[in-house]
Amino acid sequence: MPVAPPRRRQLLAVLALAATLSACASAPAPRSGDADPRQADNAASGEPRRHVAMVLLSEPRLPPGDAVGAAYREMEHLPPAATPSQVEGDKQVMSVVVEPGVVAAIGLMPMPVPDGEADELAKYSVAVVGGLEELAPHRAHLVVLLTDERSATAFESASRLISLLAAIAEATPSVGVYYGEGNVTHPRSTFLSVAREGDPASRAVLWSGISVAPDPADRDRYSFLSLGMGALGLPELLLSAKDTPAPEAVAYFFDLLSYVGARGEPLPEGDTVGRSETEKRPVHYVASPTEPGEKVWRVELD
Numbered sequence: 079m080p081v082a083p084p085r086r087r088q089l090l091a092v093l094a095l096a097a098t099l100s101a102c103a104s105a106p107a108p109r110s111g112d113a114d115p116r117q118a119d120n121a122a123s124g125e126p127r128r129h130v131a132m133v134l135l136s137e138p139r140l141p142p143g144d145a146v147g148a149a150y151r152e153m154e155h156l157p158p159a160a161t162p163s164q165v166e167g168d169k170q171v172m173s174v175v176v177e178p179g180v181v182a183a184i185g186l187m188p189m190p191v192p193d194g195e196a197d198e199l200a201k202y203s204v205a206v207v208g209g210l211e212e213l214a215p216h217r218a219h220l221v222v223l224l225t226d227e228r229s230a231t232a233f234e235s236a237s238r239l240i241s242l243l244a245a246i247a248e249a250t251p252s253v254g255v256y257y258g259e260g261n262v263t264h265p266r267s268t269f270l271s272v273a274r275e276g277d278p279a280s281r282a283v284l285w286s287g288i289s290v291a292p293d294p295a296d297r298d299r300y301s302f303l304s305l306g307m308g309a310l311g312l313p314e315l316l317l318s319a320k321d322t323p324a325p326e327a328v329a330y331f332f333d334l335l336s337y338v339g340a341r342g343e344p345l346p347e348g349d350t351v352g353r354s355e356t357e358k359r360p361v362h363y364v365a366s367p368t369e370p371g372e373k374v375w376r377v378e379l380d
Contacts, residue, residue: 126225129226130221133256135218136216136253137217138217139250140170141184143172145245146182146245147161147245161176162174169186180228188218196219196254199262202262202287202305203268203288204328212265213253214253215253220246232309237278247270254269260284260285261287261306262288278336279333279336282336286306288328290324293318302315303317307339312342313374318379319380337351344375349361
């Protein structure tokens with residue numbers, strides 16, 4: 079049966095930086111002068127979306143703001159432009175305006191993430207599950223706060239966050255990215271290669287961890303449980319597979335996550351999903367195998 083990830087703890091270091099990071103991220107954004115074709119259309123509430131994640135480092139170093147801005151704009155398919163940045167707090171905290179209305183506040187912590195929390199969550203990365211890449215040790219980390227006033231949906235904002243984290247990871251001696259909301263830590267190469275594909279659908283593998291285990295009721299079946307859909311305000315997915323090669327099942331699993339993430343609302347009970355016009359697999363809501371009182375949507379793949 080899939081297992082629950084360790085509960086995310088409130089790090090004392092994050093609390094110490096919170097006031098400074100919030101001040102940086104909420105400051106009026108300098109105008110960069112570029113005409114972005116997209117409309118600044120935030121959620122109906124008008125409140126900016128905020129995300130916190132961490133970039134794991136082999137040595138303590140803040141990234142150059144211009145490099146972060148250039149890489150971010152390339153991945154977001156924006157024209158090159160100046161990216162205003164400033165460093166505060168004795169060169170331990172910086173802010174970067176990666177595009178108007180989207181600000182990154184970055185705090186440097188010259189120590190590993192406490193209690194091995196980031197390392198523990200690496201086992202939920204698709205790279206580690208698939209035996210593609212292991213997480214290297216880290217000696218420091220960056221606390222990254224994204225304030226996004228532009229995204230109309232949580233799905234769009236999650237994609238912006240991935241572009242930002244990849245831009246920071248490229249510009250630093252990074253070894254991985256720890257995304258607490260998704261209950262997952264990804265090794266550097268996997269994170270960057272997927273983020274660089276530029277396909278929002280493929281990025282589902284980055285904003286959610288995956289827990290894989292044999293089904294205790296049927297040892298010929300195995301279960302895949304998502305761990306990060308709650309960050310999008312959506313229920314987790316439980317995919318049950320039988321006699322299916324793992325790569326095919328994993329690909330189908332993340333296709334479903336991407337579809338529902340872009341849709342922005344849960345599928346109705348009894349609705350059907352499939353990879354073709356003729357394939358119709360029913361959706362049923364069942365008790366979560368890890369979170370008492372929670373419901374997950376279950377799909378069976380034979």
